[in-house]
Amino acid sequence: MQAGATAVTASPRLPANTFTIAGALLFIVVAAVFTGQKDFELGAFWLIGIAFGVIVQRSRLCFAGAFRDLIMSGDGRLMRAIILGLAVTTLGFGMLMARFVPDPSFNVLPPGAHIQPVGFATIVGGVMFGIGMVLAGGCVSGTLWRMGEGYVNSWVAMVGILFGLWGASKSWNWWYDNDISKREATWLPTDLGLTASVLLTLGLLAVAYVAILWWEFRSPRLPEPKAKPAPPALTVREYLRNSWNVVFGGRGWTYTAGALALGVLSIVAYNLQSPLGVTGGLALWADNAARVANAGGLPLKGADLLAGCSSAAAGAEWLTIRTTTMTGVVLGAFTASVLSGEFKVRFSRNTARYPQLLIGGAAMGYASVLAVGCTIGAFFSSIPSLAVAGWIYAAGLAAGAFIGVQVIRRLP
């Protein structure tokens, strides 16, 4: 081992099964047409979910990892990419909200924006979600796209998430009466105006970016590998093949490319109706399943007045823009991982991991109801909505991830 870092044989790549690919693509199109005929936005959000899944699978954009790696190894690459994504989304949302609410000082909130109430539940939710996502090996969106990639661990975590969501809806009324109903959904532009709020948000993001860079450079960092130059394209076919490999080649996208693409997707989604969110759909299915099994699923008090990822407004529907987004993420990630030869059914040999995944998932599910969203709905869509809640939730997530890291260091 003189060279220090040698590769003996390259691993054979996984065969991309033509039938699987054709089947997945056909299903995507048929489902888009079917849901789109029922309601245009259902179909649109199904395709947005697919795009979401493709983006996060190709770039391995893991929100749990962004918080965890900062604490565990001082690696800030993921978090800095997410901050860039937040900055782009903030600009886009700012323009949309200027159109929706020309004068914010009247205390009118922009429709569809993710502006959650700021209270005790935001902090408890953030910390609990932070612990849960580290234990479960991924946040809710991370669990969804790894389910699509074939990680059995993530399917187990999802069972935990659904139980957590169900448990939270059973105790929702207590939280609503004692905390959430008394708090205000604080929107920065109400006091500061829209332009100042956008500038303040961008300024805070810039400060966070530099602070993370400073933190990152305290320890030796892994340099970004340079992409191998593509073979020369002498024909149209070769040119197209090279372009295809940029998107579905084995190396994947950079974190930054993924985060920027996700930001643009969120702007598109908000322009249609509402920013990206995944837990609302899961909560709805957990509630509906509980209702079918006669195990609760009462209508959540006051939740139809809440903005963001809440299940209540939809009633007993199974198909909403949130549920099509969430199922789209799984199928998008599945399709992208099959196309890039990365799909593989994998399960942990360490059986002690499974109860940990269930507990972590349950904590996340419960917390996402309290905070009205997960790392996507209450963070990635909330900060660009110029909501104060997004920042408080992010601080809670960081604190929770810190506790979570201490816990997993002591686990087998």
Place this chain on the structure above:
Amino acid sequence: MQIDVRGEMCPYPAMKAKEALKKLSAGDRLELITDHAPALSTVPWEGAKLGFLSEIAGKAPGEWVITLEKANAPIDQKQILTAIAARAAELAPDEA
């Protein structure tokens, strides 16, 4: 010594590698089996921090064995990190 972390995702491959390397008896080498592509850079990186050199071999489609062995001389961290990153990029399947 051999550990099998197949099915495990970040941070466990690197975490388990670090724990095992600390317990490794002198002269022994660690073989880690993984099916998590990000581990191709994170595991050798943890190893390099503790003075270990690494070798990666393909085992099956989407599965690798990373062998870590103590270096005889102190290693140049900067150079080894660059080599690890380049190798991880190399090992990812090039064409879809």
